[in-house]
Amino acid sequence: MISDQTDAFVIRSVDFSETSKVVTLFSRDLGKLSVMAKGARRLKSSFEVALDLLSVCRICVRRKTTAELDLLTEAKLLERFDGLRRNLGALYAGYFIAEVLNGLTGRHDAHPVLYDSSVETLRRLGQGEDRQLTLIRFQLKLLKELGYAPILTHCSISGAEVGLSERMAYSVAAGGLVHPDEARNRSGCMTIQGATVQALRVYSGETEAAERLVPSQRGRDEMWRLLLATVATHLGRMPKMVAMLDAS
Amino acid sequence: MSLTPSVERLTEELTRLPGIGPKSAERITHYLMQARAEDALKLARAIEDVKTNVRLCRECFNLSEGTDICQVCQDARRDQSLLCVVEQPRDLMSLEKTGSFQGVYHVLHGRIAPLEGITPDKLTIGPLVDRVRRGTIKEVIMATNPTLEGDGTALYLSNVLADYDVNVTRLARGLASGTVLEFANREMLADALSGRQKF
Numbered sequence: 001m002i003s004d005q006t007d008a009f010v011i012r013s014v015d016f017s018e019t020s021k022v023v024t025l026f027s028r029d030l031g032k033l034s035v036m037a038k039g040a041r042r043l044k045s046s047f048e049v050a051l052d053l054l055s056v057c058r059i060c061v062r063r064k065t066t067a068e069l070d071l072l073t074e075a076k077l078l079e080r081f082d083g084l085r086r087n088l089g090a091l092y093a094g095y096f097i098a099e100v101l102n103g104l105t106g107r108h109d110a111h112p113v114l115y116d117s118s119v120e121t122l123r124r125l126g127q128g129e130d131r132q133l134t135l136i137r138f139q140l141k142l143l144k145e146l147g148y149a150p151i152l153t154h155c156s157i158s159g160a161e162v163g164l165s166e167r168m169a170y171s172v173a174a175g176g177l178v179h180p181d182e183a184r185n186r187s188g189c190m191t192i193q194g195a196t197v198q199a200l201r202v203y204s205g206e207t208e209a210a211e212r213l214v215p216s217q218r219g220r221d222e223m224w225r226l227l228l229a230t231v232a233t234h235l236g237r238m239p240k241m242v243a244m245l246d247a248s
Numbered sequence: 249m250s251l252t253p254s255v256e257r258l259t260e261e262l263t264r265l266p267g268i269g270p271k272s273a274e275r276i277t278h279y280l281m282q283a284r285a286e287d288a289l290k291l292a293r294a295i296e297d298v299k300t301n302v303r304l305c306r307e308c309f310n311l312s313e314g315t316d317i318c319q320v321c322q323d324a325r326r327d328q329s330l331l332c333v334v335e336q337p338r339d340l341m342s343l344e345k346t347g348s349f350q351g352v353y354h355v356l357h358g359r360i361a362p363l364e365g366i367t368p369d370k371l372t373i374g375p376l377v378d379r380v381r382r383g384t385i386k387e388v389i390m391a392t393n394p395t396l397e398g399d400g401t402a403l404y405l406s407n408v409l410a411d412y413d414v415n416v417t418r419l420a421r422g423l424a425s426g427t428v429l430e431f432a433n434r435e436m437l438a439d440a441l442s443g444r445q446k447f
């Protein structure tokens with residue numbers, strides 16, 4: 001039987017026995033994979049250091065549709081984000097990425113664009129880039145690639161066009177902006193600044209302008225709150241790492 | 249074939265051990281039934297002894313037999329100003345085997361792994377800070393595993409200990425990152441100890 005080759009990084013690693021662990025990888029071409037890595041905790045194992053959390057490796061794997069675990073036949077380390085080992089905030093942000101990818105992507109469901117973006121995000125975090133902004137942009141990308149992109153041009157309930165104004169209504173449950181006429185009759189909408197909507201549009205557009213954008217602290221906080229609430233809605237719970245991110 | 253309740257209970261208990269599947273459990277049960285009573289009971293008594301006599305050292309959380317203070321902490325020749333932080337008692341044992349460390353230890357009983365729900369309060373970090381606060385310790389050596397979580401734990405501890413007048417060092421990178429201490433050979437561990445660096 002032929003093994004498939006792909007790049008992947010480790011999003012969860014649980015010790016199974018003295019010498020083995022169950023490793024969950026987010027791979028570029030094969031989506032989420034769970035494998036039993038026998039001997040992975042031994043120094044001389046063929047998987048060696050490749051299967052450490054958040055390490056990027058090139059793997060060969062045999063996908064099993066009937067069994068719970070796939071079969072890993074090779075793993076070679078490609079990249080590690082050593083900056084994460086020197087900055088607790090960046091490390092916890094990396095854990096956050098692993099947590100939401102594990103929670104929101106399905107087994108064997110490939111998202112190559114999201115994979116590339118995740119690796120780039122980990123690289124940026126390792127280089128000490130602004131943690132909040134980096135995670136804001138990552139979450140936007142994540143939601144977009146999974147089909148949950150925030151609706152920022154029209155009303156997410158009525159479909160009517162919504163013009164920019166100073167204060168705007170947003171519904172996490174409906175997944176986007178809410179026209180003032182709709183917002184009047186419903187509870188649960190949050191109020192955000194027009195500038196925040198603009199910033200979200202720029203970041204969603206992923207153009208050059210996104211690199212130059214410097215949102216206000218209030219804008220950042222609004223984006224963070226909105227995106228996190230959206231991620232939590234799809235995850236069914238608040239990510240565990242949020243409390244640790246707040247504390248670090 | 250239907251087994252007696254006692255046999256079934258033994259197999260069931262064995263299955264709960266790490267790395268023991270139903271087939272292995274059955275094999276071990278079969279072996280124990282064939283073995284001489286005194287041999288089999290030796291195993292039972294060994295388990296009983298461990299559970300009744302072995303406790304955690306009040307000072308360093310290493311395993312200790314019969315006393316509140318472990319052998320390392322009781323040893324007056326050891327340097328009380330030099331403290332080595334490890335994840336598990338088995339890591340302490342590995343370092344002891346090198347014979348090149350004369351200080352004392354602190355066993356965390358795990359590593360900070362937030363994704364697995366292991367937050368700093370689940371480890372023996374509070375008592376570690378208390379020990380450092382008492383002022384005898386001049387240097388704390390981080391000997392957590394060089395995995396991402398092990399390094400993250402060392403980083404967290406170094407941040408916490410930054411408030412105290414203590415030198416925080418870590419094992420040299422003689423060990424390949426991403427591996428675990430337990431399976432490193434004696435020479436590598438000894439090198440890593442002697443070549444430790446400032447955090």
Ligand SMILES: [Zn+2]
Pocket residue numbers: 305306307308309310317318319320321322
């Ligand atoms: Zn002790």
